[in-house]
Amino acid sequence: MKELELKYGCNPNQKPAKIFMQQGELPVTVLCGRPGYINFLDALNAWQLVKELKETTGLPAAASFKHVSPAGAALGLPLSDTMKKICFVEEMELTPLASAYARARGADRMSSFGDWIALSDECDEATARIIAKEVSDGIIAPGYSEAALAVLKTKKKGAYNIVAIDPAYCPAPIEHKDVFGVTFEQGRNNLAITGEMLRQVVTKNKTLTEEQRRDLLVALITLKYTQSNSVCYAKDGQAIGIGAGQQSRIHCTRLAGSKADIWHLRQHPKVLALQFKEGLGRANRDNAIDVYLSDDYEDVLGDDVWQNTFAVRPEPLTREEKKAYLADVTGVALGSDAFFPFGDNIERAHRSGVTCIVQPGGSIRDDNVIETCDKYGIAMAFCGLRLFHH
Known part of the structure; x- marks a missing residue:
C-alpha cells in the first residue's frame, strides 16, 4: 500500500488528509481503528525512540507520547513494590515489555492521559492488559501476539487504533517537510547515540557509574525525539521528567524538574x-x-x-514535608538537547537530586556551568551533539 487516508489532519476542519510514500510501500499497517494525522506523527516519532533505546541498551523499551513529544520513556527493568503501586500494576503480570510500558506511563501520568504508545518488541498479553486499563488513543509495535491483539481490540468498543510497523524499514537519508507551501529539505538525524558520547567529562568529578551512563543515554535518546527546547531527567532506566517545547532553557529545566519532583513525591x-x-x-x-x-x-x-x-x-502533605523528602533525593541523571547558557540550570537541577549531566557544551559561559557543577560534585559530560527536533 502506497497511501492511507486519515480521519482528518491536525484539526477536524483540515480535510482531506493522508500519509503516502513517494517510492515503495508504507511501512505501517492499521490492524484496528482509524488513526489521524497527529496519531501518526506521535506513532512514527515514538517508534524511532523505542527502536533506538532497544538498539543502544539491548533492553525492551516503551514510550508514552502526547502531541509529538514523549510524556515518558523507559526500559524494561523490574519494578519495586513501590513503583508497582504508583504505576497501578500491583496485581498484574509484568514481563520486561510490560514493565517498560508501566514505567513509561508512570513517569507523568497526568500528561499520559490519552497517549500514543510505542513498543520496541512484539506486544505481549501482559503489556496489552496494562494498556487495556489506561485511557489511550493508540499503539504502534513491530507485532502483536494473538492474545494481545484480542485484548487491545476490546478497547474503545473495537475502535482502538492499533498499528504494526515493519521493524526492518529504513527511511531515505533525505527528508522533506512542507510549511506554508514551502518545502524544506534536510538530512535525517540518523546519528546513533552511544556511550562514546559520554567520554568527555569536563568536571572535577569524572566518575560515571554504569547506571548513570545508562540513564544519561536514556535522557539523550528521549531528547532526540522531543520537541525543542527540551531537557530530560532520568533515573533507574526511565525518563522521570521531560520539559518540551519551551523557548527558554531554564524554563525547560524547571518544568522537567517539577515533573521529576512529582514523580518522587508520588512515592512519599x-x-x-x-x-x-x-x-x-x-x-x-x-x-x-x-x-x-x-x-x-x-x-x-x-x-x-x-x-x-x-x-x-x-x-x-505540607510544603516543609515535601521539601524535606526531596532533599534526600539523589542519583538523578539530566540531559539537555543544547548547551546550558547559565549556571542557574545546574542550581535548579541540583534541587531535584541530579548527580550527573550530559549536554553538548559550547556556551561562552561553559566555565560558569562547570564551576556550578563542581560546587555540588556533579559529573558532567560534553557530548558535542545538539539534538534539536522540530
Missing part, C-alpha cells in the same frame, strides 16, 4: 497511604494525587470533592 509514604473511594477510576486518582501534591491542596480540595474522592480524608 503519605501519598502511598491515600485511600480512594471504591471504584474511583485511574484518571480521577491521578487528578486527586496531583491536587494533593499542590501547595494549595486544602483550598482546592473542598469538602464535597474529597468526600467523592477519598474513603478517608487525607492528612495534608
Whole structure:
C-alpha cells in the first residue's frame, strides 16, 4: 500500500488528509481503528525512540507520547513494590515489555492521559492488559501476539487504533517537510547515540557509574525525539521528567524538574497511604494525587470533592514535608538537547537530586556551568551533539 487516508489532519476542519510514500510501500499497517494525522506523527516519532533505546541498551523499551513529544520513556527493568503501586500494576503480570510500558506511563501520568504508545518488541498479553486499563488513543509495535491483539481490540468498543510497523524499514537519508507551501529539505538525524558520547567529562568529578551512563543515554535518546527546547531527567532506566517545547532553557529545566519532583513525591509514604473511594477510576486518582501534591491542596480540595474522592480524608502533605523528602533525593541523571547558557540550570537541577549531566557544551559561559557543577560534585559530560527536533 502506497497511501492511507486519515480521519482528518491536525484539526477536524483540515480535510482531506493522508500519509503516502513517494517510492515503495508504507511501512505501517492499521490492524484496528482509524488513526489521524497527529496519531501518526506521535506513532512514527515514538517508534524511532523505542527502536533506538532497544538498539543502544539491548533492553525492551516503551514510550508514552502526547502531541509529538514523549510524556515518558523507559526500559524494561523490574519494578519495586513501590513503583508497582504508583504505576497501578500491583496485581498484574509484568514481563520486561510490560514493565517498560508501566514505567513509561508512570513517569507523568497526568500528561499520559490519552497517549500514543510505542513498543520496541512484539506486544505481549501482559503489556496489552496494562494498556487495556489506561485511557489511550493508540499503539504502534513491530507485532502483536494473538492474545494481545484480542485484548487491545476490546478497547474503545473495537475502535482502538492499533498499528504494526515493519521493524526492518529504513527511511531515505533525505527528508522533506512542507510549511506554508514551502518545502524544506534536510538530512535525517540518523546519528546513533552511544556511550562514546559520554567520554568527555569536563568536571572535577569524572566518575560515571554504569547506571548513570545508562540513564544519561536514556535522557539523550528521549531528547532526540522531543520537541525543542527540551531537557530530560532520568533515573533507574526511565525518563522521570521531560520539559518540551519551551523557548527558554531554564524554563525547560524547571518544568522537567517539577515533573521529576512529582514523580518522587508520588512515592512519599503519605501519598502511598491515600485511600480512594471504591471504584474511583485511574484518571480521577491521578487528578486527586496531583491536587494533593499542590501547595494549595486544602483550598482546592473542598469538602464535597474529597468526600467523592477519598474513603478517608487525607492528612495534608505540607510544603516543609515535601521539601524535606526531596532533599534526600539523589542519583538523578539530566540531559539537555543544547548547551546550558547559565549556571542557574545546574542550581535548579541540583534541587531535584541530579548527580550527573550530559549536554553538548559550547556556551561562552561553559566555565560558569562547570564551576556550578563542581560546587555540588556533579559529573558532567560534553557530548558535542545538539539534538534539536522540530
